[in-house]
Amino acid sequence: MSGLVLIEPTELYNILNQNTIYPCLSDTNFLLLLDARNKLEYDESHVITAKRARCDGEENFAIPYDAELECKTHVIIYDGNCRSLREKCRALQCANRMATDGSKNPVKILRGGYEDFSAMYPFLRTQKIIYLPQELDAISTYPCEILPSILYIGSKEQATSKAIHKDLKVQAHLNLTKSDDVFFDSAESEKYLQIAIDDDREADFGSHISKIINFIAKNREKLRTILVWSDQGISRSAAACIAYLMSYYKWPLKDAWRHVKSCKHTVRPNRGLVMQLSQYEESRLGSKVTNVDDPYY
Incomplete structure (x- = not known):
């Protein structure tokens, strides 16, 4: 038995928004998301790509056809508002069935269920039931959430999307590219900071770390939602988020990473x-705690 774990809504949000060239949702082995509520509730609205978990009159849940539980990276179950692994709820009953019948990884139960998730991310609700492969390939992903409702990391494409700005209520930009920003400009110094560096080994990032941290901190104090972005959203923007977490939480590089x-x-910062x-870690903590020679970094 693979076991059960409880996850927060932000973790499901981030799983739904993973992408490479295509959204990870288009990979049939990436996610099985099951809605354990009744049919009426599911038909009214559910989380994007969720399938309804069918059960009989005695609340015995069935394995979905072609579920291939042993192949799934993530198996996630939710009901209306399950909040612990100790309460008797439909999500727990369904998750136990999936865990005992083949899931290779721990089955995840969404804390707060559909009630909490849909309140936090109403733009990820849908009535759509069937997705063709080309529709999954075309899903537009959102920036990933580093700090819930505060700090997001994204790409240039996401940073120029009106829909994303509206849905996430983005109020400030940290632009780590040489591209112009379509929503902010240098005159909005409180809400906009551009660190115009290239994504290469020679780029001077270190001299801008204090400025980056202060920008995020000031906007966080004003309860603004901040989007940190670079061309692909994987290198320069990641380094900026890591630096902020190291400063705010006094974490070593390895924990922020x-x-x-x-x-x-x-x-994958270059x-x-x-x-x-690593040099910033040494200046903050007095020593290099993280071994950056490890190929993982």
Whole structure:
């Protein structure tokens, strides 16, 4: 039995928004998302790509046809508002069935269920039931959430999307590219900061770290939602988020890296940025705690 774990809404949000060339949702082995509510509730509205978990009159849940549980990276179950692994709820009953019948990884139960998730991310609700492969390929992903409702990491494409700005209520931009911003300009100094560097080993990132941290901190104090972005949203923007977490939480590089990586699986700051983050770690903590010679970094 693979076991059960409880996850927060922000974790499901980030899983739904992972992408490489295509959204990870288009990979049939990436996610099985099951809605354990009744048919009427499911038909009224559910989380994007969720399938209804069918059960009989005695609340015995069935394995979905072609579920291939042993192949799924994520198996996630939700009901109306399950909040713990100790309460008797439909999500727990369904998750136990999936865990005992083949899931290779721990089955995840969404804390707060559809009630909490739809309140936080109403733009990820839908009535759509069937997705063709080309429709999954075309899903537009959102920036990943580093700090819930506060700090997001995204790409240039996402940073120029009116829909994303409206849905996430983005109020400030940290632009780590040489591209012009379509929503902010240099006159809005409180809400906009551009660090115009290239994504290469020679780029001077270290001298801008204090400015980056202060910008995020001031906007966070004013309860503004901040989008940190670079061309692909995986290198320069990741380094900026890591630096902020190191400063705010007094984390070593390895812990800040681990958190950002857990939010967006594809992040990969270039080696020049990693070395400058290592130097920042030493200046903050008095020693190099993280071994950046490890190929993981």
